[in-house]
Amino acid sequence: MELLNDMALFVEVVRAKGFRGAAEALRIPNSTLSRRIAVLEKAIGLRLLHRTTRKIELTEAGQIYFERCKRIVDEARLAHEQLGEMLAQPSxxxxxxxxxxxxxxxxxxxxxxxxxxxxxxxxxxxxxxxxxxxxxxxxxxxxxxxxxxxxxxxxxxxxxxQAHLYASPGYLERSGEPRTPADLERHECLGMLKAGSGTWTLQDGTRTTQIRVGGRFTLNSVGMVRRLATLDQGIVLLPEEIVADEMANGRLRRVMPEWHGKPMxxxxxxxxxxxxxxxxxxxxxxxxxxxxxx
Missing domain, CATH: 3.40.190.10 (Periplasmic binding protein-like II)
Incomplete structure (x- = not known):
């Protein structure tokens, strides 16, 4: 890769007909550019340029090497542009x-x-x-x-x-609204519970508590959990993103807003x-x- 970079610098020097013009176009120091060309000449064992105080001239070997470098550099540049287009519009x-x-x-x-x-x-x-x-x-x-x-x-x-607690207005009217995590133990709780019971970990910013909750339904579908909650069947612990529509239309509302589940x-x-x-x-x-x- 370093050799290819030096070849590209050599092509720019020849096209600019000097180090100063190439250095300005490439926005690198003139001394750096001259040193890189010297490194390239040493690496390939050929004198590529005749340098004078006013201009540079290609040696015979330099002319042959320039034609080959120009073809390689132009092909590499085209391949890079094509790759950029592919990445910009993948298919x-x-x-x-x-x-x-x-x-x-x-x-x-x-x-x-x-x-x-x-x-x-x-x-x-x-x-x-x-x-x-x-x-x-x-x-x-x-x-x-x-x-x-x-x-x-x-x-x-x-x-x-972030998961929060939600319930339907109908469920809360019938069963009352929980005020503390301990209150959830006497409520119908809907979630991905095994054998109708499980543990919810709740946090309020400073405290963390684990509450054993249960319910009449054993489910493996978040969609069904959410739907049953809108049908007044219990309290759910779900991310807001999952119940956004139900919150917007009033079929669910948040309860115990100071408490939330572990980040998912x-x-x-x-x-x-x-x-x-x-x-x-x-x-x-x-x-x-x-x-x-x-």
Missing amino acids: GLLRASLPVDFAVTYLAPLIAEFANLYPGITFDFDLTPRRIDLVSEPFDVAIRMGESENSQLIARPLASL PVYAITETRLLPAKTQRFIEFLRERLAQRR
């Missing part, structure tokens, strides 16, 4: 696994914006609850919520979502760090947009 099929409810509720507008920015990309999304295998299945990326499970995969953090990380999971442009742009776009919405 191809992007296969991604997305968390169902977060994708439908929150990511859909971002995905539509991304699709408009990059018309050359087509999409194949898997929104099933299953955990796809990035090693054996042809997916480019998986968006996951919660702690990363497989340390052998590459997890790139996108955002951290959102990751982009890939098998490798070497990503095609389409995948790299998708991850960068989601990270930027999710950060703007915080």
Whole structure:
């Protein structure tokens, strides 16, 4: 790479017909440019230039070397420009696994914006609850919520979502409104609970407490949890991004606003760090947009 850089400097010196003009065009010191050409001559074992106080002239070997360097440098510059265009407008099929409810509720507008920015990309999304295998299945990326499970995969953090407590006006009218974490033990609590019971970790900025909660429903669907909450079936602990629509239309409202759950990380999971442009742009776009919405 250093040899190619010195070849490019040599071409600029010849085209500018001197060190001063080339140094001004390249915005580097004249002495640095002269030293780099001397290093190049030593590296290839050829005298390329006759130097005088007024001008430079190519030696016979320098003329031959200049023609070859010019072709190599021009081809490298063209390849760099083409690569830049490819990175600016990536194309191809992007296969991604997305968390169902977060994708439908929150990511859909971002995905539509991304699709408009990059018309050359087509999409194949898997929104099933299953955990796809990035090693054996042809997916480019998986968006996951919660702690990363497989340390052998590459997890790139996108955002951290804050979970809060929500309930419907109907449920609160019927069952009363909890005021402290301990009050939740006598309420119907909806969540990803095992065997109808589980533990919620709540924080209020200075304190952290764990409350054992339970309910009549055992679920593995965030969408169903949210829907049952709007139907007056209990209290949920979910990120605001998941219940934004229900909050806007009044079907859910926040309870115990001073308390919140542990931050829930959102990751982009890939098998490798070497990503095609389409995948790299998708991850960068989601990270930027999710950060703007915080």
